[in-house]
Amino acid sequence: MLPEMTHTDPIAPTSADPRRQAARARLDRLWAAGTSFLGTDVAILGGAMSWISERHLVSAISNAGGFGVLACGAMEPARLAEEIAATQALTRRPFGVNLITMHPQLDDLVRVCLDAGVGHVVLAGGIPSGPVIRAIKDGGARVIAFAPAFVLAKRLVRMGVDALVIEGSEAGGHVGPVSLTVLAQEVLPFIRNIPVFVAGGLGRGDAIVSYLEQGAAGAQLGTRFAASTDSIAHERFKKAFIRANARDAVTSVQLDERFPVIPVRGLFNEGSRRFLRHQAETLRRFQSGELTKEEAQLDIEHFWAGSLRRAVIDGDVENGSVMAGQSVGMISSEQSVREIIDELVNQAVDALIRQEDRMHRE
Numbered sequence: 001m002l003p004e005m006t007h008t009d010p011i012a013p014t015s016a017d018p019r020r021q022a023a024r025a026r027l028d029r030l031w032a033a034g035t036s037f038l039g040t041d042v043a044i045l046g047g048a049m050s051w052i053s054e055r056h057l058v059s060a061i062s063n064a065g066g067f068g069v070l071a072c073g074a075m076e077p078a079r080l081a082e083e084i085a086a087t088q089a090l091t092r093r094p095f096g097v098n099l100i101t102m103h104p105q106l107d108d109l110v111r112v113c114l115d116a117g118v119g120h121v122v123l124a125g126g127i128p129s130g131p132v133i134r135a136i137k138d139g140g141a142r143v144i145a146f147a148p149a150f151v152l153a154k155r156l157v158r159m160g161v162d163a164l165v166i167e168g169s170e171a172g173g174h175v176g177p178v179s180l181t182v183l184a185q186e187v188l189p190f191i192r193n194i195p196v197f198v199a200g201g202l203g204r205g206d207a208i209v210s211y212l213e214q215g216a217a218g219a220q221l222g223t224r225f226a227a228s229t230d231s232i233a234h235e236r237f238k239k240a241f242i243r244a245n246a247r248d249a250v251t252s253v254q255l256d257e258r259f260p261v262i263p264v265r266g267l268f269n270e271g272s273r274r275f276l277r278h279q280a281e282t283l284r285r286f287q288s289g290e291l292t293k294e295e296a297q298l299d300i301e302h303f304w305a306g307s308l309r310r311a312v313i314d315g316d317v318e319n320g321s322v323m324a325g326q327s328v329g330m331i332s333s334e335q336s337v338r339e340i341i342d343e344l345v346n347q348a349v350d351a352l353i354r355q356e357d358r359m360h361r362e
Contacts, residue, residue, distance in 0.1 A: 023352040027345070030209070034218030037142070037163055037195045038120070039094040041065035043218025044208075044341060045165075045197060046225050048072075048098030048122060049173065049323070051312040052233050053222075055083055059090035060230035060337040068095040069122055077108040084116045096120035096144065101128050107135070114139035122165075125174075127152070133160050144197075148176030150186040153196075163195040165220055170201025172223050172265050172325035175251065180211075188215040203327030205347030221344075223325040230337045234315030238334055240267055240322055246329030255279045258293070259286075259300050267322040271307060274319070278303050 028035070034043025046053060046061040048071035058068030070087060072080050080097070087095060097113050099106060101123050110132060113121050121136045122144040136143050142162040147153035153164055166187050168180025178186075180200040188196060188211070195217035202208060208219045226233055227241040250268050253276060254261035261279075266272075279300055286296040304321050311320025335343070 019353055019356075020349055023349045023356070024345070026352050027209070027212075027348050030212040031216075031218050033195045034197065034216075037217065038067045040067045042341060042345060043067075043197070044344065045069060045096075045199075045218065045220040047171070047199060047220050047222025048124065049222050049226055051309055052226050052231055053098070054232060055087040055090055057225060057228070057231050057337070058087050058095050060228070061225065061341075062091045062093040062095045064338040064341045066337075066341055067120075070095065070097045072097055072099050072103070072109060074100075074103070075109075077105055077112045080109055081112045081116065084112070084118060088116070094119055096122050098122040098124055100125040101132070102126050106132060110135055110139070114141060120144055122146075123161075127155075128159070128161075130159055137162070147187065148178065148183070150183075150190070153187050153191055157191060157194060161194070163197065163217070164191065165197045165199050167220070168198075168200030169251070169263075169265075170326040171199055172226075172249065172328075173323040175200075175263050175265050177263070184211055184214055184216070201326045203330035205344040205349075206351035208344065209348045209351045221327070223327045224331060224340055225337060226324070227328075227331050227334060228337050228340060229334050233312045234317075236315035236317050237312055237322065240317040241324060241328050241331050242333065244324065244328045244331075246326040249324045249326045249328050253279075256283055259283070259297050261300065264304075264321070264323065265325060267317070267324050267328070269320075269322060270318045271304075271320060275303055 031043035042065045044066040046058065046066060046068045048069045050071050050073040053069060053071035058070050061068035070083060097118050099109050099121060102125055103109060118141055120142045124146050128145055133143050137160065144163045144165060145156045145161045147156055147164045147166050156164060166183045168183050169175045169178060170180055180198055184198055197218045197220050198211045198216045199220035202219050202221050203224055227238045244267055248267050249265055251263045251265045252261050282296050282299050285291045307321040308323060310316045311322045
């Protein structure tokens with residue numbers, strides 16, 4: 001028998017005002033494909049963030065009516081099984097598990113998810129293989145994959161994924177090259193047979209409505225939830241989010257095209273400055289013959305090893321990697337997950353009411 005849950009009541013109507021109730025009903029129709037697919041009250045997913053998207057935050061998002069997603073990251077299968085069980089002990093509502101396609105034990109991690117009855121598996125960090133997609137679907141779960149480009153979106157649909165997340169470059173962490181504004185125009189009008197969720201730079205409900213009206217099934221947010229009271233992130237990490245502006249969340253800089261740097265968006269800090277100096281010194285050592293090209297590339301890639309945990313868990317926001325999306329500028333206080341979701345819904349309802357007012361004036 002699972003323990004008694006808290007905060008599991010569906011989100012209540014925003015008010016007894018008939019206009020607000022009508023607008024909320026319209027919102028529910030707009031994201032009906034998303035809520036039906038996820039099994040949730042609202043079509044809002046939590047982005048999977050390493051060290052942050054663990055049992056507490058994931059269950060809080062699901063209990064508040066959204067869809068939490070566990071970040072497996074580099075977990076071993078036994079550790080993932082523990083985290084899934086711990087999350088299930090905190091919520092009876094649906095949640096998903098994000099798996100990195102390059103994980104050396106991916107097949108075992110998929111089996112862990114299926115054995116635990118996880119209904120949705122999110123595949124990230126690369127193009128998933130056909131056999132992995134089939135294994136998940138044959139096991140009774142649904143597959144969600146990321147598409148940073150229209151050509152990949154079409155390919156993933158042909159491969160049989162059940163839903164897509166199109167994530168713009170405004171997002172935090174590892175990002176693609178195209179903004180959500182452009183990506184949505186490329187994908188949403190043409191992918192209609194499966195749900196497509198939008199992500200990247202989203203911090204308000206009215207922005208979510210604009211994408212729903214273009215055909216999106218829902219939205220994924222990470223940055224706002226990372227700074228919530230339900231997040232286990234260090235208080236210094238959350239305070240850095242509250243202080244930051246959108247322009248402070250920048251992508252990592254590459255000094256030489258011979259040594260690629262995977263674009264990662266985060267808050268610029270002393271660690272960012274040291275990374276630039278490290279790249280310059282590594283280039284000097286390569287050019288002087290001290291390092292081979294392979295050694296220099298590895299030296300650059302290993303610079304940030306362990307730095308995300310250092311920022312999130314230890315609170316070293318000056319030297320660690322403070323991954324954040326550009327929506328960080330919209331965070332002005334530490335709120336609970338339920339307050340964030342309620343605020344997003346109310347903003348969406350307000351936007352629909354304003355839209356109706358404009359139509360009546362015309």
